[in-house]
Amino acid sequence: MKTKGKIYVVGIGPGNREHMSVRxxxxIQKADVIIGYKTYIDLIRDLVAGKEVIDSGMKKEVERCNLTLDKAMEGHQVAIISSGDAxxxxxxxxxxxxxxxxMSDIEIEVVPGITAASAASAALGAPMMHDFTVISLSDLLTDWELIRKRLECAAVGDFIIALYNPKSMGRVHQIEEAREIFLKHKAKTTPVGIVKNAKRKDEEIILTDLENMLNHEIDMLTVVIVGNSNTYIKDGKMITPRGYRI
Amino acid sequence: MKTKGKIYVVGIGPGNREHMSVRxxxxIQKADVIIGYKTYIDLIRDLVAGKEVIDSGMKKEVERCNLTLDKAMEGHQVAIISSGDAxxxxxxxxxxxxxxxxMSDIEIEVVPGITAASAASAALGAPMMHDFTVISLSDLLTDWELIRKRLECAAVGDFIIALYNPKSMGRVHQIEEAREIFLKHKAKTTPVGIVKNAKRKDEEIILTDLENMLNHEIDMLTVVIVGNSNTYIKDGKMITPRGYRI
Structure with a gap:
């Protein structure tokens, strides 16, 4: 009898082993086939020794999922890797x-992980102690007008805002427009934390504000966290009070 | 010479050991004093054997932090425990x-964890694949009018919305008002996932929609996830497509 295949969609967290979950x-240990974007596979290279590893480039998501399903239907235990939370x-x-x-009946287990906003937040101090939004500035799959609307709603609601995919080589104006939208509703002194490689090797933290944020390097490995109207910076930490009386 | 104290603010994730991070x-293993709300300490009771454990009731947050600092200033390694992400x-x-x-100079390390929205999301399938907000319905520390405004902004922006602390014994109308606000901007057929004890013992999942969500039990151990206009339910899973062409 053929073994029954299974798919694990695994969120490996920010990248360092210490912030992966036990599950x-x-x-990954249970799987005999590991599939993922090469950059993420490289982060767990030591865990996948002796297994069949299929790494691919960016923008091959659908292909990767079809391959994962093919392998599981052959009876393999397959782990497909996401960074952060799957x-x-x-x-x-x-x-x-x-x-x-x-129309497959293969079992899929989603293994959650620590998302980039949580990792960046821990690196910055405690900026996300209150209601927040997570918005991706990538308009590859989403209409830019919808993203603009969400940026506006997030600013009007005085949310803490975590921006994913803030900027890439070919996509630079989105972060500029986002800042302009925020400045319509938020003070220019609103604290901004820019975290590159949050909670992994080569972590870099910049504490700035809405006025000056564009004077710093922002790229695809960066998460940008914009505070709400109560957020402040003290002793190198970004903090949003929740409202306790001390 | 006295040992130098240190504070770890530890997010233990949803509760089950398997979703805790290695860090x-x-x-917790490094710490010799463990401080936290009793319900959370109970989730890690086996890890704290032989240590000084100080558990306290709810609403004692400031007291707990003062005690944590006292202990660290005496030279202890202290872990103060949060559920989800600290x-x-x-x-x-x-x-x-x-x-x-x-005005202390004690070192504080924030150890991030898997937040309740990620745990609930994994239990439901994949509802949080796009821009989302996290909003707490607890008005103990936040003005209800501000929460109402955020609910409105989140609905107007067609965000996926994760509601924390949706309801307690003495607080029942907030979830009803939240639903009314959502219905002004979202279809009554919008999928809603209600998850109790996400990714821990006794997990319970309900899939429903905005029209019928109040016919189900919702309490403080519950996270409610409301979809965006593209979210659908299929074969017992709640899915928000990100926009890939399959």
Missing amino acids: AIEA GVYGMAGIMLEVKYER | AIEA GVYGMAGIMLEVKYER
Whole structure:
């Protein structure tokens, strides 16, 4: 009898082993096939020794999910890797969609992870202690006008705002427009934390404000956290009070 | 010479050991004093054997942080425990605030964890694949009018919305008002996932919609996730497509 295949959609967190969950490590250990974007696979290279590893380039998400399903249907235990949380802009959704499209009954377990906003937040101090939004500035799959509307709503609601994919080589104006939208509703002194490689090797932290944020390097490995009207910076930490009386 | 004290603000994730990070387990192991709300300490009781454990009731956050600082200043390694992510409505902010208030130079490490929205999302399938907001319905520390405004902004922006602290024994109307606000901007068929004890013992999942969500049990152990205009339910899973062509 053929073994029953299974798919683990694994969020490995920010990248360092210490911020992976026990279940994520276990899922990778159980799997005999590991599939993912090469940059993420490299972060767990030591865990995948002796396994069949299929790494691919960016923008191959659907192909990767089809391959994962093929392998699971052959009876393999397959781990498909996301950075951060597999359920936040990760591979969980597209993997389930591909499964339904192909009318498969393969079991899929989504293994959650620490998302980039949480990792960046811990690096900065405690900026996300109150209601927040997470918005991706990538308009590859989303209409830019909808993203603009969300930026506006997030600013009007005085949310703390975590920006994912703030900027890439070919995409530079979005972060500029986002800042302009924020400045319509938020003070120019609103604290901004820019974290590159949050909670992994080569972590870099910049504390600035809405007025000056564009004077710093921002790229695809960066998460930008914009405070609410109560957020402040003290002794190198960014803090949003929740309202306790001390 | 006295040992130098240190404070770890530890997010233990949803509760089950398997969703704790390696660093969270390590921090608790390194600490000789463990401080936290009793319900959370109970989730890690086996990890704290042989240590000084100080558990306290709810609403004692400031007291708990002062005690944590006292112990660290005596030279102890102290872990103060949050559920989920210590940086999302957790103990990270108030701990830093108490430190600054008392002008201490004790080192504080914030150890991030998997927040309740990620745990609930993994249990439901993949509802949080796009821009989302996290809003707490608790008005103990936040003006209800501000929360109402944020609910409105989140609905207008067509965000996926995760509601924390949706309802308690003495607080029942907030979730009803939240639903009314959502219905002004979202279809009554918008999928809603209600998850109790996400990714821990006794997990319960309900899939419903905005029209019918109040016919189900919602309490303080529950996270409610409301979809965006593209979210759908299929084969018992709640999915928000990100926009890939399959």
